[in-house]
Amino acid sequence: EVAEKQEYKSGFVAIIGRPNVGKSTLMNSLIGQKVAIMSDKPQTTRNKILCVLTLADAQILFIDTPGIHKPKHKLGEYMVKTAENTLHEVDVVAFVVDATEELGAGEQYILERLKTVKTPVLLVINKIDQISKNNILPIITQYTNCFDFSAVVPISALEHTNLDHLTDEIKKHLKPGPQYYPEDMLTDQPERLVIAELIREKILHVTREEIPHAIAVDIEEITTRPNDDLYIRAVVYVERESQKGIVIGAGGKLLKEIGHAARKDIENLLGSKSFLDLWVKVKKDWRNRDSSLRNFGYE
Ligand code: GDP
Ligand code: MG
Ligand code: K
Numbered sequence: 001e002v003a004e005k006q007e008y009k010s011g012f013v014a015i016i017g018r019p020n021v022g023k024s025t026l027m028n029s030l031i032g033q034k035v036a037i038m039s040d041k042p043q044t045t046r047n048k049i050l051c052v053l054t055l056a057d058a059q060i061l062f063i064d065t066p067g068i069h070k071p072k073h074k075l076g077e078y079m080v081k082t083a084e085n086t087l088h089e090v091d092v093v094a095f096v097v098d099a100t101e102e103l104g105a106g107e108q109y110i111l112e113r114l115k116t117v118k119t120p121v122l123l124v125i126n127k128i129d130q131i132s133k134n135n136i137l138p139i140i141t142q143y144t145n146c147f148d149f150s151a152v153v154p155i156s157a158l159e160h161t162n163l164d165h166l167t168d169e170i171k172k173h174l175k176p177g178p179q180y181y182p183e184d185m186l187t188d189q190p191e192r193l194v195i196a197e198l199i200r201e202k203i204l205h206v207t208r209e210e211i212p213h214a215i216a217v218d219i220e221e222i223t224t225r226p227n228d229d230l231y232i233r234a235v236v237y238v239e240r241e242s243q244k245g246i247v248i249g250a251g252g253k254l255l256k257e258i259g260h261a262a263r264k265d266i267e268n269l270l271g272s273k274s275f276l277d278l279w280v281k282v283k284k285d286w287r288n289r290d291s292s293l294r295n296f297g298y299e
Helices: 023-031 074-089 105-114 133-146 163-171 191-206 241-248 250-270 290-295
Strands: 009-016 049-054 058-064 092-098 121-126 151-154 216-224 230-238 274-282
Touching: 009 023, 009 074, 023 049, 023 058, 023 092, 023 121, 023 163, 058 163, 074 105, 092 105, 092 163, 105 133, 121 133, 121 163, 133 151, 151 163, 191 216, 191 230, 191 250, 230 241, 230 250, 241 250, 241 274, 250 274
Parallel strands: 009 058, 009 092, 092 121, 121 151, 230 274
Antiparallel strands: 049 058, 216 230
8 A cells, every 4th residue: 555645844933032032043053054044142133034944744824923022212112023023823832941941921921822823832942951961841841821822842952952843843844745846045135134144243253232223234236356356335324423433443453354255145145256345335324214224214
């Protein structure tokens, strides 16, 4: 007797959770290449970045959502709305929490939101490399006491622990469907958005706390030169003159560092040598102006 052939499956997964629990790290570990940006500062992720994991029997389309939190300004409102709409549209939600932190008000807030959607929710307990095995069970109990999860998966995104278990649990919720994207495609984000995010990540790494929300990066030009090298002109927008000074640094030292690090990542990602022409400009109060938000693609 011939065994029935498993049907190919595909579908969408929203990765949600408080800032810094490791959502971007998880997505990057899953697809094995750096496309979502990672940073040790909260709320790095502004745009939905769709990553594609192609397996032998399924294609999983991941959406990295901005953290759900109480908005403080217009850009914050946009971020929260994007995250919440996503929950209704996907096949399964992966709620990522940090094993090294207590279930707090932030998690409670998200769990309350999750109770209003019908989508199945997986609890992903990340950073288990940081705790002893004995401490995993109490965390699981704490969470399952407040919410009816479809499954609980402890992982380490950083060390790639138990990621197969996670994809197996995800696959259970996918419907039979086509392979939407070619195997070698890792993200559907336009190249320029990914490049802009890489540059923004480098700035967050080298600047102080006051900078993160005050910047936006616009890629003005990407040109392929006759020898196949890329020429990229990018503008970093800040809100105040003082911030411009911070990003550029004494004698332009910081901007050079940012450009160097970003270029290395861009070359890795696109596989071609590139020249990054990096500028810093002041655009007052861009965060609170709808028109500026539109210009930067945050709508
Ligand atoms: P996001 O804000 O949820 O996207 O979090 P990130 O992916 O930017 O990660 C925030 C910080 O947590 C970074 O410094 C990561 O290196 C760190 N991190 C993420 N996953 C793990 C993990 O599994 N173990 C440990 N020890 N650190 C992690
Ligand atoms: Mg992130
Ligand atoms: K982050």
